[in-house]
Amino acid sequence: METIRVELFGTDARVEKALGQARNLSVSKAAVLVVGENGVGKRTLGRYIHENSGRANKPFELVDCSLSAQEVENKILGHRDNLTGRFNKGILEAANKGTVVFANIDCLDEEFQKRLHKIINELEDYDIDVRLIATTTKNLSKLVGAGRFYRGLYTIFSNNSVVIPALRERQEDLQRLARHFMAEASGSSIDSESVEIDSVAMDRITSHYWANNIHELKQVISSSVNNNSSLLDESAYEVNDKKTVNFMNDDDSEGVRLMSLKDAEKLLIKKALIHTSENRTQAAKILGVSIRTLRNKINEYRTDGASYFVNLR
Numbered sequence: 001m002e003t004i005r006v007e008l009f010g011t012d013a014r015v016e017k018a019l020g021q022a023r024n025l026s027v028s029k030a031a032v033l034v035v036g037e038n039g040v041g042k043r044t045l046g047r048y049i050h051e052n053s054g055r056a057n058k059p060f061e062l063v064d065c066s067l068s069a070q071e072v073e074n075k076i077l078g079h080r081d082n083l084t085g086r087f088n089k090g091i092l093e094a095a096n097k098g099t100v101v102f103a104n105i106d107c108l109d110e111e112f113q114k115r116l117h118k119i120i121n122e123l124e125d126y127d128i129d130v131r132l133i134a135t136t137t138k139n140l141s142k143l144v145g146a147g148r149f150y151r152g153l154y155t156i157f158s159n160n161s162v163v164i165p166a167l168r169e170r171q172e173d174l175q176r177l178a179r180h181f182m183a184e185a186s187g188s189s190i191d192s193e194s195v196e197i198d199s200v201a202m203d204r205i206t207s208h209y210w211a212n213n214i215h216e217l218k219q220v221i222s223s224s225v226n227n228n229s230s231l232l233d234e235s236a237y238e239v240n241d242k243k244t245v246n247f248m249n250d251d252d253s254e255g256v257r258l259m260s261l262k263d264a265e266k267l268l269i270k271k272a273l274i275h276t277s278e279n280r281t282q283a284a285k286i287l288g289v290s291i292r293t294l295r296n297k298i299n300e301y302r303t304d305g306a307s308y309f310v311n312l313r
Contacts, residue, residue: 012170014163018045021162026052031132033140033157036164037277039215042135043103045164050099055131058098061091065102069109076116092123095130105134105157106143113150120156132156137277146311167213171206174217178205181218185225201231208237211282266301269294270308278312 010016025032026049034042043062050060063075073079078090091100102108108116123130134157141158143149167174179195186195197205210216224231272283284294301309 010170010173011176012165012173014165015170015173018162018164019048021160022049023052025049025160025162027054029131030160031134031157033161034133034135034164035137035139035161036135037137037166037213037279038211039213040164040166041214042164043101045162046099046101046103046133046135049133050131053099053131055098059095060099060101061095062101062103063091064104066104066107069112072108073112077119092119092128092130093126096128097130099131099133102132102134104136105153106136106138106140106149108153110148110150113153117150117153117156120153148311166210167217168208168210174206174210175202177214177217178202178221181221182225185222197231204231204237209282209285211276211279265297266306269297269301273312 022032022045032046032049034045036042046062047060050056063072065072067075074088074090076090076092078088078093080087120132140149140154144151144154167177175197178197182197183195205217212219220237221231223229269283269287272286273280276282276286280294280298281291284291287294298309298312302312
């Protein structure tokens with residue numbers, strides 16, 4: 001009997017459809033594209049496909065394409081360690097007969113996208129057989145149309161696309177997962193379906209935006225239980241907000257001090273949009289402005305010819 005991780009629990013028809021597609025695709029070698037917002041369980045679905053395939057006992061390798069271009073290239077193709085001189089195999093070779101997941105494939109360096117496409121098409125020449133899965137939060141078709149993603153690479157994955165819906169769109173699943181994580185965080189031995197959450201607290205849970213979906217829900221509930229705070233307490237929901245408003249690292253912060261105020265504003269808005277997978281409503285919330293103000297700023301930067309905003313969907 002197959003095992004379904006908690007991230008993939010759901011009675012929503014769209015979740016059941018995604019799992020059905022994953023089960024059907026698992027028996028083939030076809031490349032798969034898993035689409036959904038941050039934290040919905042895309043990587044988990046990738047592993048689910050692997051574990052339900054004939055490759056289950058073979059290697060499973062993953063690379064996060066949002067890392068630096070050199071890190072990603074080294075991970076995929078392999079590299080020689082400067083200290084030891086030892087050559088570390090790339091995941092395409094290391095996962096021979098198994099599965100490779102390219103997480104956040106939309107973040108892949110544009111020049112490397114073309115190179116990777118060529119390498120994938122030549123794998124058989126090197127007697128390498130891997131199942132390929134990619135995940136993305138973006139509409140890759142639109143990125144291809146805007147010239148921001150290599151069409152050839154997109155074609156490899158586009159025929160089999162599995163979409164996982166956002167948690168806030170699945171109210172019954174949201175409540176079920178909330179009870180599960182409450183039981184888990186409390187160390188309760190009772191069935192999660194029997195866990196009681198105050199109706200007012202549950203209203204708070206179901207009305208929250210959950211920008212990072214299941215990952216954020218688990219984090220908020222675990223933090224509330226560990227800190228003995230209430231799910232009615234507004235501060236409980238700042239676990240994610242504090243993280244999102246601090247998405248500029250030290251290097252970025254130093255750089256902002258050397259920019260004009262207008263350029264700093266543009267950079268901050270760009271980072272907020274990237275962080276929220278270009279969800280303008282959530283980006284506006286993080287920035288503390290109205291959606292109308294954000295829209296006007298985007299139009300202003302687009303008129304100025306800023307490349308990111310010109311291609312923004």
